[in-house]
Amino acid sequence: MAPLTTRALKALKSALPWALAGLVIAMWVYDRFAAPFAFGRESGAGLWSFSLEMAAFLPAMFVLVGLFDVWVPRSVVERHVGRDSGPLAILWMVLLGTLQAGPLYGAFPVAVALWRKGTAPRNVFIYLGAFSALKIPMLTFEVAFLGWQFSLVRTAVTLPVFVLLAYLLERLLPADVSIPEAQLNEANQQR
Amino acid sequence: MEALLAITAIAVIASLVADRRKTLAGVRRGLRMFIGLLPTLVAVLAAVSLLMAAVRPATLERLLGGGGPLPFVAALFVGSIALIPGFIAFPLAGLLKDHGASTAVLAAFITTLLMVGVVTLPIEMRFFGRRIAIWRNLLAFAGAVVVAVVMTLILR
Numbered sequence: 001m002a003p004l005t006t007r008a009l010k011a012l013k014s015a016l017p018w019a020l021a022g023l024v025i026a027m028w029v030y031d032r033f034a035a036p037f038a039f040g041r042e043s044g045a046g047l048w049s050f051s052l053e054m055a056a057f058l059p060a061m062f063v064l065v066g067l068f069d070v071w072v073p074r075s076v077v078e079r080h081v082g083r084d085s086g087p088l089a090i091l092w093m094v095l096l097g098t099l100q101a102g103p104l105y106g107a108f109p110v111a112v113a114l115w116r117k118g119t120a121p122r123n124v125f126i127y128l129g130a131f132s133a134l135k136i137p138m139l140t141f142e143v144a145f146l147g148w149q150f151s152l153v154r155t156a157v158t159l160p161v162f163v164l165l166a167y168l169l170e171r172l173l174p175a176d177v178s179i180p181e182a183q184l185n186e187a188n189q190q191r
Numbered sequence: 192m193e194a195l196l197a198i199t200a201i202a203v204i205a206s207l208v209a210d211r212r213k214t215l216a217g218v219r220r221g222l223r224m225f226i227g228l229l230p231t232l233v234a235v236l237a238a239v240s241l242l243m244a245a246v247r248p249a250t251l252e253r254l255l256g257g258g259g260p261l262p263f264v265a266a267l268f269v270g271s272i273a274l275i276p277g278f279i280a281f282p283l284a285g286l287l288k289d290h291g292a293s294t295a296v297l298a299a300f301i302t303t304l305l306m307v308g309v310v311t312l313p314i315e316m317r318f319f320g321r322r323i324a325i326w327r328n329l330l331a332f333a334g335a336v337v338v339a340v341v342m343t344l345i346l347r
Binding site: 014016017018020021023024039042043044045046047049050051053054056057058059060061062063064065066067068069070071100101102103104105108109111112125128129132133135137138141142144145146149150153154157158161162164165168169172173177179180 | 194195196198199202203206213214216217218219220221222224225228230231232233234235236237238239240241243244245274276277278281282284285288294297298301302305306308311314315317318319320322323326327330331333334337338341342345346
């Protein structure tokens with residue numbers, strides 16, 4: 001049995017997300033039914049739109065990741081984008097990243113699945129770079145509001161920068177670097 | 192987004208036809224990961240909605256408008272911290288442009304916004320661990336500064 005303070009801290013930590021969300025909802029309810037309260041209205045509207053955005057695509061993304069996990073053999077991933085893969089891997093990762101939509105945290109499960117199947121760290125980081133900076137659905141928005149010139153130059157400058165950074169980051173990490181398995185382990189225990 | 196849902200639906204059906212048990216195992220594994228992440232996700236999204244309600248667009252305009260190095264630096268930090276969906280961020284950037292924000296400031300704001308995620312760090316750490324998440328964001332910040340400076344030189 002862990003000491004009381006550790007247990008209290010842990011309980012506090014696991015209650016925090018729901019407390020924060022509860023606070024936002026409570027302020028929204030206050031604005032709606034008690035007295036006008038702009039801060040409550042706006043944070044409530046923000047939470048609502050974020051939740052919708054999340055609910056719309058995250059579960060689907062995770063299901064795809066799960067299917068990828070059971071169907072795609074490790075050897076295939078390793079051959080194309082593994083440690084010993086050539087520069088063609090960059091093209092695959094950029095294509096994979098740019099064709100998706102949604103916020104960056106939706107790319108993390110995909111990145112982790114790729115990593116676990118033997119993708120080289122640099123290629124995982126290239127995927128994250130492409131996803132965060134060069135999503136094609138987003139570029140159309142950018143062109144509309146900031147002009148094609150801005151968009152074109154940003155894309156052309158950003159692409160080599162994040163590829164370089166990915167190689168640099170792989171160098172910075174120890175060769176046998178691993179990522180936490182907490183995500184799956186914790187869920188396994190809840191079964 | 193519709194495309195993603197369609198692709199997922201097709202993948203699940205194709206997978207079911209090929210192998211029922213394998214499909215169920217995969218879907219269960221994916222959903223379990225999602226549920227494991229949910230608390231962190233809820234905390235970040237609630238915190239961000241509080242933060243966004245606290246900062247008004249007018250404040251941003253005042254902070255990022257005008258000349259000199261200060262708006263550029265401010266744009267780097269605002270962009271790094273903020274979590275703004277693209278469909279709000281680009282109209283906002285367009286608004287800043289109309290109000291006289293320079294190319295340098297816009298480039299700094301957009302590149303850090305896209306590449307650096309300070310508020311989503313807790314989520315990133317859950318997936319990649321503390322060290323990789325922090326290093327990735329530090330390097331992305333440095334990269335965003337380089338991109339913004341180069342863009343400014345080209346678009347001058």
